[in-house]
Amino acid sequence: MADAASRLKSLVEQLLGVPLPVRIRAWDGSTAGPPDAPALVVRNRRAVRRLLWKPGELGLARAWVAGDLEIEGDLYVALDLMSTLVWERGEDARSLVQMLRDPRARAAVRGLVKVAGVPLPPAPPREEVRRSRTRLHTRWSDRRAISHHYDVGNDFYEIVLGPSMVYSCAYWEDGGTLESAQRDKLELVCRKLGLTSGQRLLDVGCGWGSMAIHAAREYGVSVVGITLSQEQASYARKRVADAGLTDLVEIRVQDYRDVADGPYDAISSIGMAEHVGSERYLEYAEDLYRLLKPGGRLLNHQIARRPQRDESAYDLDEFIDAYVFPDGELAPLGTTVTQLERAGFEVRDVESIREHYALTLRRWVADLEADWRRGLALAGPGRARVWRLYMAACAVAFERNRIGVNQVLAVRTPESGESGLPLRARTWGTG
Template sequence: MADAALRLTTLAEELLGTPLPVRIRAWDGSESGPADAPVLVVRSRRALRRLLWKPGELGLARAWVAGEIDIEGDLYEALDRIAGLLWDRGAETKSAIHPVRDPRVRAAARGLLALAGPWPPPRPPAEEVRRRTGPLHTKRRDKEAISHHYDVGNDFYALVLGPSMVYSCAYFDDSAEGLTLEEAQHAKLELISRKLALREGTRLLDVGCGWGSMAMHAAREYGARVTGVTLSAEQAAYARKRIADEGLTDRVEIRVQDYRDVRDGPYDAISSIGMAEHVGSVQYREYADDLFALLKPGGRLLNHQIARRPEPNEEAYHVDEFIDAYVFPDGELAPVGRTVGTLEEAGFEVRDVESIREHYALTLRQWVANLETNWPEAVRATSRGRARVWQLYMAASALSFEHNKIGVNQVLAVRPGEGGASGMPLRARTWNPTAR
């Protein structure tokens, strides 16, 4: 088909009612659009069929994961331009694929259908989660969701995360030379340790312990006695080996266990770092109640959690389709105010909330750089489709943090002791770690 790019650009702009912000290169080699813009490479008409049958993020994601579309040029700039259509015009974009009244829009949609071909779209890529049934956040369903996200290969995560194996927001500084990713992750673990007032013999529960980095830091640097729980068997095996290699087995225990099944409290402190996003709104009060019950009076909780912006109509809020299908099945983000309110309803006294949104954008950009630098090894460690999922997910998430679409907060809460005593110093914010 001659000059498919021009036809595609013209029809898409008629359908969307706005100029395309990227240049298009179509499957026939033709190009159309702004000469100085990043290039959206449409390798196959299958990509169009995916978009027409599933408008919005999920159709784009399926085409990306399958390798049917790609980006030439700055990935972040291209995603930023495309995201404007989804963030600012999402409802219009989706409804435009099913036009009712405007004859020009109907004609453009028919033209795109003709350009895409008469066949239905291909099956979703193998990396997409199969449709789930049954109640949300049962122990079995949560374990399956965690396995999908984390049991994709420790070697893959090592390439992306670097030696720290910390899969949560790092903590940078404003120094002229800046911190490396490893230094910033160490600073984050140190920040949490100080907020929890860890010391020799402190009994710490690390909920969602990942590959054991927080548990090891608390035991090695502070002499804490740590229990880490995760639902990922691969994470647990990796963490246990690291702990053994550092000679910390007498201080750190790693369990494959749901936090709802932990019964050996009370603990002096609890860290929950990047785990509560998996809990879900229907389960969050039980999560808060369980952690409250596991703490001794005067014990501290550090809840490190991604948050979304509040919606004008919270009842109409929908989980991100791409992330639900490819990254965090059943994961949910809540506004930080709701998180704080639920913790207080469970009996906690919230003592400090620190937003570190910009830090996560910096972290994600470094993870993307690690992935792209180690691309052949990353593909061998998992699959090409899975590597493309993580590349898209992390780059788009970096932009979301930069644009304040989402944030991340450390909430420090206390289980009040006798007479309401908190055990907190009068001037608590003395915990910021040294730069190195």
């Protein structure tokens, strides 16, 4: 086909009813669109077939993961330009049937079918996880989901996360490094929890052990860290041993629902609650409440989505669910606070650090891109492309306030009403 790019651009704009904000570079070498904009490189006709059979975010993701689509130019600028189409207009393009209700859209689809060739649905990339809608957040399904995301390989995560090996939002100041920003985040959590020597801390979703090591080394607390990832646990145990902290830190492969050796003086849950699920969240909050002693504190660090007018219509992010965090769910901040209070907690402080996560994600992407060849060798091309796209897209989502991240400090306030918190907010300590 001569000048496939112009044909694609015209048909897609006819289908969507708006101009494309990016250039198109097609498999025949032709280009069309704004000359100074990043280019969406359509490497083959299969990419078009993927989008026809699954319009919107998931079709784009499948084509990206398979290598059928690429971005030429600034990835963040391209994602920002395309975000309105993917996040807003894409809601109306969930299925081919919906598009075919409009006569102009039907004509555009017929044209795209001619461009794409034989209209058979391509198989999804092997990295895609098929989601079971019937039994979510059982112990088995949660282990499977956590293994998919975290057992990519510790060497791969070392590339992305750097020496801190902390896989959650850092706490930045101007001119700081990723390592110092992650140390500052761990220190902030410890201060909010009011940790003192001799206390017991439960770190739920302990990852590669960074929070447990920091709390034990800097505050002299006894820490139990739990994770469902075997690879994380092995790595964390070695770090604990290398730090000479085996007398203070225990790393377990354990579900939070199975922890039975409370009470603890404090609980940290950093970037874990997104995996719990809306149906299980109250149970999660009640379990943590049960594990705390009266006066104990919980620091819940969690990503939140913006609330919708009709919450019953909320659906999971298709790309994230299929390729990144299977069965993961984001809740509005108000929902999280309500569930913690229903479990018995007194919520004492909420701090939004949304912009900090955008900065963190951009640094992770830069780290991966800087060692891209090794990342490909360690994780495979498809998985490496998943991580690059999801981290860059999430950075844009945080920057545009589509999602946020919050630290919620809650207390199991005793019957006396003495919370143990300082009179002046955010001085922390023990009051």
